[in-house]
Amino acid sequence: xxxxxxxxxxxxxxxxxxxxxxxxxxxxxxxxxxxxxxxxxxxxxxxxxxxxxxxxxxxxxxxxxxxxxxxxxxxxxxxxxxxxxxxxxxxxxxxxxxxxxxxxxxxxxxxxxxxxxxxxxxxxxxxxxxxxxxxxxxxxxxxxxxxxxxxxx
Numbered sequence: 684x685x686x687x688x689x690x691x692x693x694x695x696x697x698x699x700x701x702x703x704x705x706x707x708x709x710x711x712x713x714x715x716x717x718x719x720x721x722x723x724x725x726x727x728x729x730x731x732x733x734x735x736x737x738x739x740x741x742x743x744x745x746x747x748x749x750x751x752x753x754x755x756x757x758x759x760x761x762x763x764x765x766x767x768x769x770x771x772x773x774x775x776x777x778x779x780x781x782x783x784x785x786x787x788x789x790x791x792x793x794x795x796x797x798x799x800x801x802x803x804x805x806x807x808x809x810x811x812x813x814x815x816x817x818x819x820x821x822x823x824x825x826x827x828x829x830x831x832x833x834x835x836x
Contacts, residue, residue, distance in 0.1 A: 685755050686727050690720055728756050733785070739808075740783050746806065 694716045701712045728749065735747040735758060746761045788796070800810035 684731070684757060686724055687755075689727065690723055693723065724754065731756055731758070736785065737783070 694713075697712050697716050698709070701709050704712075728751070732749045735749050739745070739747045744762065748759050748761070749756045750759060751757075796810065797807050800807045803810060805813070
């Protein structure tokens, strides 16, 4: 998807807004537009990424990702062909529906999470849900102690 037409439209709007101004003001406006272009481009890519994440969450199947190809983003749709695992018997079914949240992760953590999800044959969303269930489980694992020691020994 080429962002240049959208950025050029913003620049044209700025030119129209300063059409009656003096030459120095118009030149300054053109310079400001040139300086703002990378920030506007980044904001547009972030918008597209957020939309892709929201659509992925709502579609519950295909995964939409935004990748950069040069200076312009492109979207890719991956169909999740793996069957989703059935919750374990000790996990209650969620009768309350689902909620959506946005989480910003460091890129390295995201890549490790995607790799772990892929190696377990799950979507990243499913893998995260199961990790959260394990982390918030009320049952204690045998390696954890319920006792807590504080203070100096």
